Amino acid sequence: MRNIDPFSVRLFLAILEEGSIAKAAARECIVASAVSKRIGELEALFRVPLLERSVKGVTPTPAGEALQHHARMLLQTMERMYGEMSEYVEGVRGRVKVQASVSSLSSRLPGDIQDFVGVHHGIKIELEESSTPVIFRAVVEGNADVGIAPEISSLEGLQTFPYRTLTLAVVMPIGHPLAAHKQIAYVDTLEYEQVELSRASAMASLLDHAALNFNQPKHTHIRVISYETICRMVACGMGIGVVPLFFAHSHGQTFGLKFIPLSDAWARPMICIAVREGAQLTPAAKAFVEHMKQRGVEERFQHSLFDVMNLHRV
Incomplete structure (x- = not known):
């Protein structure tokens, strides 16, 4: 031919x-x-x-x-x-196109990327923030080398590796009737007005699916495009919302909010590293994936060690 x-x-x-x-x-x-x-x-x-x-x-x-x-x-x-x-002519040894979700970028991902770039001076990271479904679709279609996002959307056509666990929490004003709880089941939040991400987001689909398991309707009249905006709307008394727990550190005291972890099993999704199934990664992309996988292993080891230490204290 x-x-x-x-x-x-x-x-x-x-x-x-x-x-x-x-x-x-x-x-x-x-x-x-x-x-x-x-x-x-x-x-x-x-x-x-x-x-x-x-x-x-x-x-x-x-x-x-x-x-x-x-x-x-x-x-x-x-x-x-x-x-x-x-880029090789210019002395650069590779480039990796990465798409990441707001939940992963709001946690430890920026620091992990900074550490990677600090070691691999010849590799450029092209980073773009997007929603989880868009990220996974971009990886499948070859528009991104690596996607980093929670496993709350379709993973068809992808090979994934664990990165970090995401804990979801209910955010509410400090004086809210539910604020005294240490943990809360999602069903107990449904009688209150909800503030959620847009319908196109994987988180909105996850919450809709969870609510279908109960006979109680969900009241959502406000939808926004970021977790930070959810926190701001909740602080203004517009309802309660579900966001990653780590937002408590940056938004809890500042906005007068209480963050209570959800007790439901689905409320601890894994943030994963996704590559296209069967794809031959470039050496630069492979080095990046291995770095992120190792960071995930280190975090899980630290959590296991912390659990063991607490067990001995009991």
Whole structure:
């Protein structure tokens, strides 16, 4: 089989994005006849029609739809290849695209990344904060090398490793009727007005699923985009919410809030390190994953040691 021309692949994707050969040609600064010729060469190469042409525009055939997925992956891989090779010329040994959730970034992840960069001076970390479902989808689709987020969303197509445990807590004003509890079951919060993250978040889905197990309705009239905003709304008397327990250190005394851990089994999800299943990680990405895995092991060892010490004190 002849080699595939990356420019022809790019033209094929441009046609699908623009909906016509003429618009794709204008976007890529090439005459329309040359675009048609290159698409014809692709169709001859694969021996199947890739596009259906009509007065309404151009649409992919079933074979074209299949090629569309592979074409995007091919161009992304080539872009990364050129990017990483140029960095070697500049003396940089690698680059890792990381997407992380707000819950992981609000805990110890920034410090762990700082420690990694301090040791691996030749590796660049490109970090982007996003929601858990978006993070996992980006890893599966190859738009991120590593995702770090709680295991509260679909993990299909991913290989995961434990990083740190996330403890969820109910946040409420200090004078709230539930504030005297040391732990609380989620069902006991449902009679009160709730402040939650947006419906697109994995946390909102988790709480909706938990509430379905009880016959008591959930009252949620305020949805926001961050845990910090939940704390601020609760401080203003707009309801109670569920947030990671570590927010107690930064928001408890400042906003006059009480954070009570949830006793439900699902309220201690694992923050995981996610990579695409079957992916061949670059040496830089592999070093980053191993560093994060080791930090997770160290934390679990410290917690186990703490539990043993407390057991001997009893």
